[in-house]
Amino acid sequence: MFAALANPLRFMAFSRWAAPILGLAALLLTGAGLTLGLSAPPDYQQGDTVWIMFVHVPAAWAAMLAYGCLGGASFISLVFRHALADQAAKAAAPLGAAFTGLALVTGSLWGRPMWGAWWVWGDARLVSVLVLFLLFLAYLALRASIDDEAKAARAGEILALIGLINLPIIHFSVEWWNTLHQGESILRPGGPALAPVYLLPLLLTGAGYSFAFGALWLARTRAEVWRRRATALALQAALR
Amino acid sequence: MTPLVLPGGKYALYIWPAYGVSALGFAWMILDTVLRARRWKRRAERLETER
Numbered sequence: 011m012f013a014a015l016a017n018p019l020r021f022m023a024f025s026r027w028a029a030p031i032l033g034l035a036a037l038l039l040t041g042a043g044l045t046l047g048l049s050a051p052p053d054y055q056q057g058d059t060v061w062i063m064f065v066h067v068p069a070a071w072a073a074m075l076a077y078g079c080l081g082g083a084s085f086i087s088l089v090f091r092h093a094l095a096d097q098a099a100k101a102a103a104p105l106g107a108a109f110t111g112l113a114l115v116t117g118s119l120w121g122r123p124m125w126g127a128w129w130v131w132g133d134a135r136l137v138s139v140l141v142l143f144l145l146f147l148a149y150l151a152l153r154a155s156i157d158d159e160a161k162a163a164r165a166g167e168i169l170a171l172i173g174l175i176n177l178p179i180i181h182f183s184v185e186w187w188n189t190l191h192q193g194e195s196i197l198r199p200g201g202p203a204l205a206p207v208y209l210l211p212l213l214l215t216g217a218g219y220s221f222a223f224g225a226l227w228l229a230r231t232r233a234e235v236w237r238r239r240a241t242a243l244a245l246q247a248a249l250r
Numbered sequence: 251m252t253p254l255v256l257p258g259g260k261y262a263l264y265i266w267p268a269y270g271v272s273a274l275g276f277a278w279m280i281l282d283t284v285l286r287a288r289r290w291k292r293r294a295e296r297l298e299t300e301r
Contacts, residue, residue, distance in 0.1 A: 058258040058259055059264060059265060062264065062265055065268055065269055104282070108258060111273045112271065115271050119267055120264065125262050137268075176299045222279075226280070229283045230286065232287055234290075237283050237290040237294075239290075239294040240293040243298060243301065
């Protein structure tokens with residue numbers, strides 16, 4: 011699958027139909043999840059603020075998925091020198107920054123009524139997600155600051171690979187340190203702690219956000235392929 | 251005139267801004283992606299025909 015898609019022509023043919031299908035699936039899943047979620051009863055502890063979970067948690071999942079894709083594509087680009095992998099890495103970063111920003115803002119809007127604070131510096135989950143946001147911004151700034159695309163790609167790949175260490179830190183932060191943030195409530199021994207009335211809409215919106223990232227990632231990678239094609243053609247025209 | 255009352259009770263002030271920010275975030279991601287893709291596709295196709 012990877013070897014087949016490493017060819018830009020095959021990738022463009024594949025993504026032309028895959029991106030809209032993923033986008034449609036994202037719309038249906040997110041719509042169904044939000045419809046079910048917003049009709050769920052108030053939580054006995056958190057009241058109606060539990061509704062924020064259906065936009066906060068999927069954004070956080072999509073942010074981590076985006077960084078995983080950025081790191082994976084950077085690894086493939088660095089080791090196998092695939093131009094398409096570098097284009098995919100570059101395309102994932104702005105989306106990852108946006109999803110992380112959404113997770114931070116919606117988390118803050120959930121934290122204020124529940125914890126009495128918009129932000130808590132001593133909370134490992136919050137700070138590690140802020141580090142993720144800064145990693146995305148640093149990657150984008152680094153790539154934008156170097157004119158030579160090959161050098162910019164190498165620098166970005168190294169930063170992206172170093173930043174991968176943050177993903178397990180985010181995931182396990184609620185176990186390794188005492189935090190205000192609630193502990194693991196889905197992937198835990200003994201099964202999910204969430205009631206099905208919340209779990210099903212959360213899984214639907216989580217899948218919807220992930221598919222949305224997939225659709226937008228494919229579309230942005232296509233744009234990056236065209237950008238490089240246009241740049242190469244403009245250079246050829248200038249040299250004639 | 252009846253004032254607009256959003257669902258969510260006393261927490262509506264936090265819930266709906268969270269949904270609003272999410273909608274804005276998605277709108278930006280979709281618009282930026284579509285416009286970027288269109289712009290570079292057109293430019294690449296124009297340069298291709300001029301070649």
